[in-house]
Amino acid sequence: MTLTDGRRPGSRGVAADHVSLRRNNLSVVLRHVRDLGPRSRARIAEETGLNKATVSSLVAELVERGLLREGLADSSRALGRPGQLVELDGTGVCGVGAEINVDYLAVAALDLAGDVVLEKRVPVDVAHLEPGATLDRLAGLVREAVAAVEARNGQLAGVTLAVPGLVQVETGELKLAPNLGWGELSVAQEMRMRLGEPTYPLHVDNEANLAALAAYAELRGIEGESMHDLVLLTGAVGVGGGVVAGGHLMRGGHGYSGEVGHMPVAPPGRTCGCGRTGCWETVVGLTALLHKATDRDDPVRDPALDVEQRLAGITRRAEAGDARTLSALKDVGTWLGIGGAILVNILNPDVLVLGGYFAVLGPWLKEPLEKAIQERVIAPDGGGCRVVRSELGFAAAVRGGAQISLDQVFVDPTRIGAAT
Amino acid sequence: MTLTDGRRPGSRGVAADHVSLRRNNLSVVLRHVRDLGPRSRARIAEETGLNKATVSSLVAELVERGLLREGLADSSRALGRPGQLVELDGTGVCGVGAEINVDYLAVAALDLAGDVVLEKRVPVDVAHLEPGATLDRLAGLVREAVAAVEARNGQLAGVTLAVPGLVQVETGELKLAPNLGWGELSVAQEMRMRLGEPTYPLHVDNEANLAALAAYAELRGIEGESMHDLVLLTGAVGVGGGVVAGGHLMRGGHGYSGEVGHMPVAPPGRTCGCGRTGCWETVVGLTALLHKATDRDDPVRDPALDVEQRLAGITRRAEAGDARTLSALKDVGTWLGIGGAILVNILNPDVLVLGGYFAVLGPWLKEPLEKAIQERVIAPDGGGCRVVRSELGFAAAVRGGAQISLDQVFVDPTRIGAAT
DNA sequence: GATTTTGTCTGTTGAACCAACAAACTAAGT
DNA sequence: ACTTAGTTTGTTGGTTCAACAGACAAAATC
Numbered sequence: 028m029t030l031t032d033g034r035r036p037g038s039r040g041v042a043a044d045h046v047s048l049r050r051n052n053l054s055v056v057l058r059h060v061r062d063l064g065p066r067s068r069a070r071i072a073e074e075t076g077l078n079k080a081t082v083s084s085l086v087a088e089l090v091e092r093g094l095l096r097e098g099l100a101d102s103s104r105a106l107g108r109p110g111q112l113v114e115l116d117g118t119g120v121c122g123v124g125a126e127i128n129v130d131y132l133a134v135a136a137l138d139l140a141g142d143v144v145l146e147k148r149v150p151v152d153v154a155h156l157e158p159g160a161t162l163d164r165l166a167g168l169v170r171e172a173v174a175a176v177e178a179r180n181g182q183l184a185g186v187t188l189a190v191p192g193l194v195q196v197e198t199g200e201l202k203l204a205p206n207l208g209w210g211e212l213s214v215a216q217e218m219r220m221r222l223g224e225p226t227y228p229l230h231v232d233n234e235a236n237l238a239a240l241a242a243y244a245e246l247r248g249i250e251g252e253s254m255h256d257l258v259l260l261t262g263a264v265g266v267g268g269g270v271v272a273g274g275h276l277m278r279g280g281h282g283y284s285g286e287v288g289h290m291p292v293a294p295p296g297r298t299c300g301c302g303r304t305g306c307w308e309t310v311v312g313l314t315a316l317l318h319k320a321t322d323r324d325d326p327v328r329d330p331a332l333d334v335e336q337r338l339a340g341i342t343r344r345a346e347a348g349d350a351r352t353l354s355a356l357k358d359v360g361t362w363l364g365i366g367g368a369i370l371v372n373i374l375n376p377d378v379l380v381l382g383g384y385f386a387v388l389g390p391w392l393k394e395p396l397e398k399a400i401q402e403r404v405i406a407p408d409g410g411g412c413r414v415v416r417s418e419l420g421f422a423a424a425v426r427g428g429a430q431i432s433l434d435q436v437f438v439d440p441t442r443i444g445a446a447t
Numbered sequence: 448m449t450l451t452d453g454r455r456p457g458s459r460g461v462a463a464d465h466v467s468l469r470r471n472n473l474s475v476v477l478r479h480v481r482d483l484g485p486r487s488r489a490r491i492a493e494e495t496g497l498n499k500a501t502v503s504s505l506v507a508e509l510v511e512r513g514l515l516r517e518g519l520a521d522s523s524r525a526l527g528r529p530g531q532l533v534e535l536d537g538t539g540v541c542g543v544g545a546e547i548n549v550d551y552l553a554v555a556a557l558d559l560a561g562d563v564v565l566e567k568r569v570p571v572d573v574a575h576l577e578p579g580a581t582l583d584r585l586a587g588l589v590r591e592a593v594a595a596v597e598a599r600n601g602q603l604a605g606v607t608l609a610v611p612g613l614v615q616v617e618t619g620e621l622k623l624a625p626n627l628g629w630g631e632l633s634v635a636q637e638m639r640m641r642l643g644e645p646t647y648p649l650h651v652d653n654e655a656n657l658a659a660l661a662a663y664a665e666l667r668g669i670e671g672e673s674m675h676d677l678v679l680l681t682g683a684v685g686v687g688g689g690v691v692a693g694g695h696l697m698r699g700g701h702g703y704s705g706e707v708g709h710m711p712v713a714p715p716g717r718t719c720g721c722g723r724t725g726c727w728e729t730v731v732g733l734t735a736l737l738h739k740a741t742d743r744d745d746p747v748r749d750p751a752l753d754v755e756q757r758l759a760g761i762t763r764r765a766e767a768g769d770a771r772t773l774s775a776l777k778d779v780g781t782w783l784g785i786g787g788a789i790l791v792n793i794l795n796p797d798v799l800v801l802g803g804y805f806a807v808l809g810p811w812l813k814e815p816l817e818k819a820i821q822e823r824v825i826a827p828d829g830g831g832c833r834v835v836r837s838e839l840g841f842a843a844a845v846r847g848g849a850q851i852s853l854d855q856v857f858v859d860p861t862r863i864g865a866a867t
Numbered sequence: 868g869a870t871t872t873t874g875t876c877t878g879t880t881g882a883a884c885c886a887a888c889a890a891a892c893t894a895a896g897t
Numbered sequence: 898a899c900t901t902a903g904t905t906t907g908t909t910g911g912t913t914c915a916a917c918a919g920a921c922a923a924a925a926t927c
Contacts (some may be wrong), residue, residue: 503874819889
């Protein structure tokens with residue numbers, strides 16, 4: 028991770044002075060403890076290459092800022108004086124993520140340790156509501172989350188909003204959200220107004236991007252620290268894609284990257300929401316699955332049901348071994364692999380993560396998907412890419428939003444807490 | 448650009464001390480002068496935010512290392528004492544790039560200012576030669592380039608080899624190069640042996656990746672410094688893709704990214720070299736163009752002709768307004784746009800660069816290509832992506848190889864020159 | 868000569884480093 | 898049980914290095 032850099036990794040480096048040097052090393056120690064767990068000062072010094080005295084000084088400052096705390100004595104080493112464990116102090120600082128999606132609003136607050144302080148999701152038929160009314164309700168949820176953080180005496184690192192559309196990250200303006208039926212709208216400005224011009228940072232980002240970030244954090248715990256490249260596919264009505272490349276979220280030149288749903292891979296068939304035919308999401312979106320697996324008058328297609336109830340219905344049938352359901356799932360899995368192979372050939376990720384409804388139905392999708400990828404990827408052994416289900420479900424984007432707010436604290440710990 | 452980082456941007460930051468602080472600021476000043484041109488110390492201080500005294504000290508060290516030199520007096524400002532211009536000293540340090548391709552070997556040496564010291568290309572029918580024999584000949588070219596650098600009394604920053612295949616960058620091992628007919632081979636080790644275990648760094652990288660890097664440097668001069676995201680498409684027998692995202696070369700988890708030639712976008716037609724049908728390169732590769740534009744017994748298809756002679760033939764006919772040629776070019780342009788739109792939707796680059804034969808025939812390909820992209824990209828206005836021809840032609844990869852060696856000097860100027 | 872700008876010089880500050888050391892513990896010997 | 902040697906931890910005092918701040922001589926214009 029950069030030290031003195033701004034947000035753009037490609038930019039010319041920035042001149043550094045003693046302050047940035049200190050900031051860097053504070054960040055190094057803090058992230059070291061986050062990633063590798065509680066450990067003594069001596070061990071931190073050994074592992075980071077910093078001097079023992081320096082580590083002591085850095086830890087003291089981080090403790091004063093409420094980011095680290097001293098824990099128990101370390102009895103793991105046999106000989107010598109036992110060290111005092113230093114661990115992440117989750118209680119002090121929290122980040123909040125909130126999400127607008129087609130049929131729900133959601134919010135999450137995470138503390139510095141990544142533990143969930145509050146998580147809430149309410150069904151809302153956003154497409155049939157005025158944007159203003161939706162934002163009113165979202166602001167209510169954000170206020171609840173902020174209140175929960177304040178009730179814990181926590182400082183708020185920031186709030187990040189996830190939107191399923193094209194977002195200009197720098198300004199927080201939404202350009203287009205076809206699934207919501209929204210056009211241009213300055214979401215950041217509207218929300219700042221509704222939240223009473225708050226002092227904490229408020230950002231807006233693409234839903235799939237934030238979900239990818241959450242999956243990245245989730246999977247580094249499982250797949251290991253050497254995992255740096257990931258593609259997340261979230262299945263919903265459409266298909267969203269988020270890319271982490273070299274440990275950084277890939278946003279593209281104008282923040283419009285990851286629009287994978289409209290790759291023209293399918294044979295000309297159903298017309299897509301974008302007006303064309305042959306789009307990937309016409310064969311792997313939830314609608315496509317329902318059309319393949321059920322008849323028009325099937326009870327799972329009842330408009331009164333929400334996504335999760337429909338998925339529960341499909342899952343039940345698949346578990347019972349219903350032939351038509353299984354065949355439809357295999358079909359979707361194969362198409363998922365055909366598009367997935369394109370992504371793997373272009374991006375060569377370490378893992379391809381299934382999110383949203385793909386994660387729920389993962390057990391049935393995974394096998395045909397992996398087969399299709401193995402057949403189509405040019406690199407030996409599928410480029411070493413594994414297919415993995417995310418456990419975060421529909422909470423991935425809000426988690427990612429909370430995390431990206433917290434990440435700023437890890438990059439620059441001096442943002443938080445009293446000055447020395 | 449990072450400061451204290453290793454090669455992997457996602458890795459945990461590295462502890463910094465006074466030495467890395469100095470290294471960073473040396474790098475900042477050096478890159479500042481490279482990117483913004485000659486200027487006085489006072490101006491560098493003003494623009495970078497460093498102190499005047501600090502800049503003096505940094506410049507002195509960079510001059511001592513042979514990376515900067517003092518130029519003329521700056522008479523641009525009206526009032527006051529004129530400054531002494533400080534400029535890049537190209538003469539001291541050079542980087543070398545070399546390339547193995549299907550029908551030629553090439554080498555280039557660039558100095559620190561980016562000026563060409565030597566550039567050479569020799570036709571070689573690599574596919575019908577033993578790999579060992581090819582490497583022997585390549586080693587000869589590299590020795591020529593090194594000799595040219597030494598003749599100028601220049602220090603060699605490094606040598607980078609470009610190969611049209613899947614390369615493991617860390618080890619320098621080639622995994623697969625279908626167009627050469629090569630399998631697994633440790634190119635780095637073989638070349639080090641042939642060059643007599645040289646002391647300078649020797650790396651191996653994918654040809655399209657290096658070409659993308661060269662195009663990035665080329666276009667930042669034209670498109671401006673705010674350009675950070677680029678996709679390069681090199682047309683040859685196949686199609687290669689290179690991606691620069693956020694100013695960094697995107698390599699993927701195992702270095703296998705950018706394999707765009709086999710996206711299944713075309714209708715089932717000719718069988719591709721990979722054994723499947725419908726691959727992108729079956730409709731946009733040079734062979735596809737020749738099949739569309741000419742009959743079997745057409746003189747441009749004469750096996751005695753090389754690529755450039757064939758292209759010259761096609762160009763001549765297009766300029767003369769030959770209907771069949773123009774129609775074939777329009778066709779290829781449209782298919783180029785269909786695949787290109789996928790890349791733009793996924794990666795949202797600032798520019799899509801045409802390299803290799805696409806650049807040569809760019810005038811005829813560009814219009815249908817842009818039309819196809821505009822129609823298929825979801826983001827407004829094609830995601831702000833422009834289509835641009837590269838002027839580097841078939842020298843892009845060697846230039847990129849030389850540049851990536853030189854880049855190391857800009858990141859850490861203390862690698863070069865006498866210690867203070 | 869007054870003014871403005873450049874670049875150097877002197878001294879200060881801040882942060883990391885180094886070496887020494889007291890504290891806290893284990894293990895072995897008496 | 899008590900002592901002693903050996904280990905490891907974390908702090909302290911002093912050193913080093915690099916950036917900074919301000920003063921100032923030099924070199925130009927007006």
